[in-house]
Amino acid sequence: MQRFLCSLALSLLLIQPGLAADDSTSTREINYLLEFVASSGCTFIRNGDDHASPEAADHLRLKYSRGKRYVNSAEQFIDRLATASSWSGAPYTVNCQGTSQTSAQWLHRALADYRKASAASDAPATP
Numbered sequence: 001m002q003r004f005l006c007s008l009a010l011s012l013l014l015i016q017p018g019l020a021a022d023d024s025t026s027t028r029e030i031n032y033l034l035e036f037v038a039s040s041g042c043t044f045i046r047n048g049d050d051h052a053s054p055e056a057a058d059h060l061r062l063k064y065s066r067g068k069r070y071v072n073s074a075e076q077f078i079d080r081l082a083t084a085s086s087w088s089g090a091p092y093t094v095n096c097q098g099t100s101q102t103s104a105q106w107l108h109r110a111l112a113d114y115r116k117a118s119a120a121s122d123a124p125a126t127p
Contacts, residue, residue, distance in 0.1 A: 029074035029111060033082070034061055036110050042096040044103070047085050078107045 038057035043050050051059070063081045064071070071077045083104040084091045092103035 026071075026073050026077075029114065030064065030071070030077045032114050033074060033077065033107055033110060034064070036114075037107075040094075040096065042094050042106075045093045045095065047088050047090055074111050075108075078104060078111065082107055 034057050037044075037060060038054050040053045042053050042056075044053065044056035045051075046056070046059070060082050063086070064077065067081050070080055082092070083102065093100055094103050094106045096106070
């Protein structure tokens with residue numbers, strides 16, 4: 001039994017750094033998405049009302065601060081907090097330069113672009 005407990009403790013210690021890295025990455029990605037929303041200049045439609053992008057970002061920050069325990073990744077942030085009204089269930093839409101789309105589509109694309117740019121900047125330079 002003691003051997004089992006020692007093995008379990010060692011396993012948890014080895015796993016913990018990976019969890020911290022994932023959490024750090026998720027937090028960095030979510031913060032990027034919030035800043036992306038704030039600086040987008042797009043109009044957000046929430047429950048039938050138009051909102052400027054800084055106001056929309058503030059609303060999403062509030063939802064995240066209250067619901068972050070339900071979010072373990074940037075995808076979950078988008079899918080669970082940033083795509084629909086928790087009050088009415090109505091999807092959020094975004095109007096950017098005359099093009100309307102759901103916030104889910106828009107934010108998932110922004111996240112993919114961010115990850116692609118991050119991977120490119122992390123890639124070693126070729127001689």
